[in-house]
Amino acid sequence: xxxxxxxxxxxxxxxxxxxxxxxxxxxxxxxxxxxxxxxxxxxxxxxxxxxxxxxxxxxxxxxxxxxxxxxxxxxxxxxxxxxxxxxxxxxxxxxxxxxxxxxxxxxxxxxxxxxxxxxxxxxxxxxxxxxxxxxxxxxxxxxxxxxxxxxxxxxxxxxxxxxxxxxxxxxxxxxxxxxxxxxxxxxxxxx
Amino acid sequence: xxxxxxxxxxxxxxxxxxxxxxxxxxxxxxxxxxxxxxxxxxxxxxxxxxxxxxxxxxxxxxxxxxxxxxxxxxxxxxxxxxxxxxxxxxxxxxxxxxxxxxxxxxxxxxxxxxxxxxxxxxxxxxxxxxxxxxxxxxxxxxxxxxxxxxxxxxxxxxxxxxxxxxxxxxxxxxxxxxxxxxxxxxxxxxx
Amino acid sequence: xxxxxxxxxxxxxxxxxxxxxxxxxxxxxxxxxxxxxxxxxxxxxxxxxxxxxxxxxxxxxxxxxxxxxxxxxxxxxxxxxxxxxxxxxxxxxxxxxxxxxxxxxxxxxxxxxxxxxxxxxxxxxxxxxxxxxxxxxxxxxxxxxxxxxxxxxxxxxxxxxxxxxxxxxxxxxxxxxxxxxxxxxxxxxxx
Amino acid sequence: xxxxxxxxxxxxxxxxxxxxxxxxxxxxxxxxxxxxxxxxxxxxxxxxxxxxxxxxxxxxxxxxxxxxxxxxxxxxxxxxxxxxxxxxxxxxxxxxxxxxxxxxxxxxxxxxxxxxxxxxxxxxxxxxxxxxxxxxxxxxxxxxxxxxxxxxxxxxxxxxxxxxxxxxxxxxxxxxxxxxxxxxxxxxxxx
Numbered sequence: 001x002x003x004x005x006x007x008x009x010x011x012x013x014x015x016x017x018x019x020x021x022x023x024x025x026x027x028x029x030x031x032x033x034x035x036x037x038x039x040x041x042x043x044x045x046x047x048x049x050x051x052x053x054x055x056x057x058x059x060x061x062x063x064x065x066x067x068x069x070x071x072x073x074x075x076x077x078x079x080x081x082x083x084x085x086x087x088x089x090x091x092x093x094x095x096x097x098x099x100x101x102x103x104x105x106x107x108x109x110x111x112x113x114x115x116x117x118x119x120x121x122x123x124x125x126x127x128x129x130x131x132x133x134x135x136x137x138x139x140x141x142x143x144x145x146x147x148x149x150x151x152x153x154x155x156x157x158x159x160x161x162x163x164x165x166x167x168x169x170x171x172x173x174x175x176x177x178x179x180x181x182x183x184x185x186x187x188x189x190x191x
Numbered sequence: 192x193x194x195x196x197x198x199x200x201x202x203x204x205x206x207x208x209x210x211x212x213x214x215x216x217x218x219x220x221x222x223x224x225x226x227x228x229x230x231x232x233x234x235x236x237x238x239x240x241x242x243x244x245x246x247x248x249x250x251x252x253x254x255x256x257x258x259x260x261x262x263x264x265x266x267x268x269x270x271x272x273x274x275x276x277x278x279x280x281x282x283x284x285x286x287x288x289x290x291x292x293x294x295x296x297x298x299x300x301x302x303x304x305x306x307x308x309x310x311x312x313x314x315x316x317x318x319x320x321x322x323x324x325x326x327x328x329x330x331x332x333x334x335x336x337x338x339x340x341x342x343x344x345x346x347x348x349x350x351x352x353x354x355x356x357x358x359x360x361x362x363x364x365x366x367x368x369x370x371x372x373x374x375x376x377x378x379x380x381x382x
Numbered sequence: 383x384x385x386x387x388x389x390x391x392x393x394x395x396x397x398x399x400x401x402x403x404x405x406x407x408x409x410x411x412x413x414x415x416x417x418x419x420x421x422x423x424x425x426x427x428x429x430x431x432x433x434x435x436x437x438x439x440x441x442x443x444x445x446x447x448x449x450x451x452x453x454x455x456x457x458x459x460x461x462x463x464x465x466x467x468x469x470x471x472x473x474x475x476x477x478x479x480x481x482x483x484x485x486x487x488x489x490x491x492x493x494x495x496x497x498x499x500x501x502x503x504x505x506x507x508x509x510x511x512x513x514x515x516x517x518x519x520x521x522x523x524x525x526x527x528x529x530x531x532x533x534x535x536x537x538x539x540x541x542x543x544x545x546x547x548x549x550x551x552x553x554x555x556x557x558x559x560x561x562x563x564x565x566x567x568x569x570x571x572x573x
Numbered sequence: 574x575x576x577x578x579x580x581x582x583x584x585x586x587x588x589x590x591x592x593x594x595x596x597x598x599x600x601x602x603x604x605x606x607x608x609x610x611x612x613x614x615x616x617x618x619x620x621x622x623x624x625x626x627x628x629x630x631x632x633x634x635x636x637x638x639x640x641x642x643x644x645x646x647x648x649x650x651x652x653x654x655x656x657x658x659x660x661x662x663x664x665x666x667x668x669x670x671x672x673x674x675x676x677x678x679x680x681x682x683x684x685x686x687x688x689x690x691x692x693x694x695x696x697x698x699x700x701x702x703x704x705x706x707x708x709x710x711x712x713x714x715x716x717x718x719x720x721x722x723x724x725x726x727x728x729x730x731x732x733x734x735x736x737x738x739x740x741x742x743x744x745x746x747x748x749x750x751x752x753x754x755x756x757x758x759x760x761x762x763x764x
Contacts, residue, residue, distance in 0.1 A: 001295040002221035003318045004346065004380070019218060024353070027214030030193035033224055033247030056224030056247045104192040127194045136553030137363055137710045144358040155195065157356040159365065162215070163562050165348040165375070167335040171518030172328055174350065174563035180545050181556035184356070189195070327744030328519045354753050362709030365754035371736050372747035383677040384603035385700045386728065386762070401600055406735070409596030412575035415606055415629030438606030438629045486574040509576040519745055526740040537577065539738040541747065544597070547730040547757070549717040554710055556732065566738070571577070 002053055010077040013044035014070060017109055017133055020162055021183050022050045025107060028156065028187055029129035033058060035104035038123065040064035040094035040116065045074025045087075047107060052083040061086060062100055066093035098123035109133040114146040121150055121190060129155070130188040140184045152188035159184055193244050198237065201268040205261060207237035208300055208324055211353055212374050216298060217245060219347065219378055220320035224249060226295035229314065231255035231285035231307065236265025236278075238298060243274040252277060253291055257284035289314035300324040305337040312341055312381060320346070321379040331375045343379035350375055384435055389428065392459040396452060398428035399491055399515055402544055403565050407489060408436060410538065410569055411511035415440060417486035420505065422446035422476035422498065427456025427469075429489060434465040443468060444482055448475035480505040491515040496528040503532055503572060511537075512570040522566045534570035541566055575626055580619065583650040586643060589619035590682055590706055593735055594756050598680060599627060601729065601760055602702035606631060608677040611696065613637035613667035613689065618647025618660075620680060625656040634659060635673055639666035671696035682706040687719040694723055694763060702728070703761040713757045725761035732757055 017025075031037060035055045039047050042065035051061045063078075065071040071091040078084040090099075094110070098119045105128055106120040113132040120130045130152065134140050144154050160182075164175045208216075222228060226246045230238050233256035242252045254269075256262040262282040269275040281290075285301070289310045296319055297311040304323040311321045321343065323334050335345050351373075355366045399407075413419060417437045421429050424447035433443045445460075447453040453473040460466040472481075476492070480501045487510055488502040495514040502512045512534065516522050526536050542564075546557045590598075604610060608628045612620050615638035625634045636651075638644040644664040651657040663672075667683070671692045678701055679693040686705040693703045703725065707713050717727050733755075737748045 001226050001316075001318065002223050004221070005318075006221065020215070023214050023218030024211075027210060027218070030195070030197065032193050032244035035192050053223035054245050056249060058247060125192075127192065127196075129192075136555045138553055138714075140356065141358055141363050141711075145360060154358060157358050158353040159356060159556075160351070160353045163350040163352070165331065165350060167332055167345060167348050167377075169336060171520055172332050173518045173566075174541075176561065176563055177559065178562040179558065180560040180562070181558055184555075186358075327746045329523075329744055332520075350747075362711055364709045364757075365732075367752065367754055368750065369753040370749065371751040371753070372749055375746075383608050383698075383700070384605050386603070387700075388603065402597070405596050405600030406593070409592055409600070412577070412579065414575050414626035417574050435605035436627050438631060440629060507574075509574065509578075522738065523740055523745050527742060536740060539740050540735040541738060542733070542735045544731040544733045547713065547732060549714055549727060549730050549759075551718060554714050568740075 007046065010044065010046065010080055011073060013073045016044050016046035018182055020160060021133060021185060022047055024158065024160055025131045025133065025185055026051060026054060029105040029131050031055065031105055036060045036100070037105040037107065038062040038064065038098065038100060038103055039107040039109065041066065041110045042070055042074035042089060043109065045077040047109060048074065048087050049078060049081045049083055052086040055086065057086060059086065060088065063087055063089045064092050064094045066091065094119060103128055105129045105131065107131050114143045117147055117150055121152065124190045126190060128190045132186045133183045134186060135183055140186055143186050147188040151191065153191055155187040155189045157184055157186040201235065201237065201271055202264060204235035204264045207235050209373055211351060212324060212376060213238055213241045215349065215351055216322045216324065216376055217242060220296040220322050222246065222296055227251045227291070228296040228298065229253040229255065229289065229291060229294055230298040230300065232257065232261065232301045233265035233280060234261055234300065236268040238300060239265065239278050240269060240272045240274055243277040246277065248277060250277065251279065254278055254280045255283050255285045257282065285310060294319055296320045296322065298322050305334045308338055308341055312343065315381045317381060319381045323377045324374045325377060326374055331377055334377050338379040342382065344382055346378040346380045348375055348377040392426065392428065392462055393455060395426035395455045398426050400564055402542060403515060403567060404429055404432045406540065406542055407513045407515065407567055408433060411487040411513050413437065413487055418442045418482070419487040419489065420444040420446065420480065420482060420485055421489040421491065423448070423492045424452055424456035424471060425491065427459040429491060430456065430469050431460060431463045431465055434468040437468065439468060441468065442470065445469055445471045446474050446476045448473065476501060485510055487511045487513065489513050496525045499529055499532055503534065506572045508572060510572045514568045515565045516568060517565055522568055525568050529570040533573065535573055537569040537571045539566055539568040583617065583619065583653055584646060586617035586646045589617050591755055593733060594706060594758060595620055595623045597731065597733055598704045598706065598758055599624060602678040602704050604628065604678055609633045610678040610680065611635040611637065611671065611673060611676055612680040612682065614639065614643065614683045615647035615662060616643055616682065618650040620682060621647065621660050622651060622654045622656055625659040628659065630659060632659065633661065636660055636662045637665050637667045639664065667692060676701055678702045678704065680704050687716045690720055690723055694725065697763045699763060701763045705759045706756045707759060708756055713759055716759050720761040724764065726764055728760040728762045730757055730759040
């Protein structure tokens with residue numbers, strides 16, 4: 001079980017994907033126990049760790065990061081989370097190619113994600129998913145159109161805005177302020 | 192991997208929890224590989240099957256349903272999904288008690304969910320989550336206040352409205368029509 | 383013209399209805415040039431002033447407030463805005479009755495708004511609108527059901543969440559943080 | 574007063590701006606009684622008529638439309654609404670220039686709205702607003718950046734998604750389905 005404290009013990013580094021976005025990315029990609037998935041870049045290792053709690057020891061997470069400092073940080077966090085046997089952290093740029101094949105899903109949380117699409121297409125198994133976390137609409141368009149050009153099917157692009165509610169005896173209503181936007185999630189599927 | 196076709200082969204029955212809600216319920220509860228979780232009522236078995244793809248063979252899903260027709264339907268769907276070794280479908284009302292103990296999470300998708308809270312509290316391990324799928328605000332309030340009275344911590348209640356985007360060379364924009372509301376998700380945590 | 387600076391010159395007092403809510407309240411009520419409308423309580427006079435810019439000199443805004451300090455503040459602001467000939471500020475509780483008749487619309491921005499409904503029903507002309515600004519769902523329910531009981535038609539209750547966008551050469555996306563909730567707007571119509 | 578029936582008597586033609594968008598466009602532009610405003614293209618005349626109910630007889634609405642059929646339709650609707658003395662319908666393309674000067678606001682509901690910006694800048698008074706109704710994000714970007722280049726200040730771009738609520742004794746919740754998107758509203762202000 002990942003309790004709310006689970007991620008608190010990890011060392012801090014670059015900004016992490018929020019649980020609200022990781023949950024949808026993983027669920028709509030279709031990640032399941034036993035899957036072999038890839039994420040790039042590792043950043044703090046947060047997303048790789050989240051995915052490892054789902055694929056379990058029967059699966060594998062390959063986590064690419066070209067920056068040495070982030071690579072070491074994410075590796076350290078993988079150990080802290082007790083999931084380093086499931087995650088293989090690699091210091092490598094995904095733009096230089098993907099070593100693995102027959103992957104179930106590829107998650108891209110980096111600038112110019114579209115440039116990783118040809119590698120992702122080769123590395124995925126049939127029906128495998130390629131998911132990008134994209135802050136701006138322009139990036140969504142570039143990613144999706146490039147993906148379609150390469151033969152991917154654009155399954156969906158979503159914009160998730162969960163609203164937290166105050167529930168109290170004296171009155172029930174949404175919280176006044178909150179996160180209006182973090183990232184767009186674009187899902188491509190290999191036919 | 193659960194591809195988009197995964198759930199299409201299942202037999203239809205009562206209305207199912209949507210993937211958008213199941214994904215958040217599971218992720219914010221903290222369900223991970225190896226967990227032992229419970230859902231009630233089984234309905235078509237959809238949520239139990241979704242949870243089984245996450246907890247895997249090292250975990251277990253107990254799925255309670257008092258109606259014989261739904262119980263048999265969900266059981267049949269568990270077999271179709273090839274996950275019947277992970278899920279134990281029981282024809283039993285959760286309001287009559289929970290047989291299991293030390294559960295990681297309990298999911299309640301039924302009317303009067305608050306009446307299952309005392310049983311859930313006993314059946315959960317420390318830090319375990321009790322999550323309800325609730326259509327109306329009144330139900331949210333009843334569920335959350337009853338839970339707090341029993342000693343649960345109200346972690347969050349959310350209202351999820353993902354927006355699908357059209358991404359085309361000629362223009363990028365959200366889809367015109369869509370789902371504005373399905374269910375509120377209320378998360379209680381055993382201290 | 384009300385430029386963005388228009389309201390800045392007014393004296394501050396109790397929390398004001400935001401433009402996003404005033405705009406919808408007025409538009410869906412159907413307020414037009416020449417209308418005679420009422421608002422209670424005056425607060426800082428902000429809503430009365432906004433309405434006065436729409437009904438114009440051919441119309442009239444009656445603004446009720448029982449607290450002397452707020453009454454005087456709103457009156458002062460009406461003068462500052464140069465609209466005191468259109469607005470009649472009254473130090474009076476709307477719960478004690480409405481002096482006017484054949485009103486086009488009544489706006490209620492106060493606690494226990496439902497207690498003003500019988501007075502509003504008498505004071506409105508046929509097809510006139512009674513609009514309430516309500517923070518909590520419980521208040522919405524009480525207001526709407528009481529209104530229907532009295533013979534009003536519940537036209538709509540809305541929840542407005544405009545999202546501000548960043549538009550820049552380097553990328554277009556919604557602002558990260560923002561207002562998730564201010565008030566529910568409930569619209570009742572006299573048949 | 575514009576009751577909900579007000580617009581029903583008008584003749585149907587091209588798709589109209591919805592009240593939810595017209596309300597915000599007008600309110601955030603700052604349109605008030607007595608203002609002189611322009612809209613292009615007229616379409617069915619709906620927006621011009623809405624604006625006329627706010628500016629009143631002390632103000633003026635100039636409504637440009639180059640297509641003869643829409644021009645005649647909007648003119649007919651202006652008469653039906655009894656507001657033809659306030660609205661001047663012109664059969665003219667706004668891209669060929671604006672005859673008026675010292676306008677309080679210009680509303681653009683047509684393709685390539687950015688091409689009308691130089692004319693709008695000349696025709697507006699100081700602090701006047703130029704508002705565009707734009708379906709796609711690409712159009713927002715083109716409009717806003719072109720406006721800034723010309724010297725306008727980008728006040729805001731919003732995305733409005735009101736949610737309708739069901740309020741019933743047996744339960745209160747948002748409507749299941751609804752409009753997720755109609756138009757982006759971009760507001761430019763002449764310094």
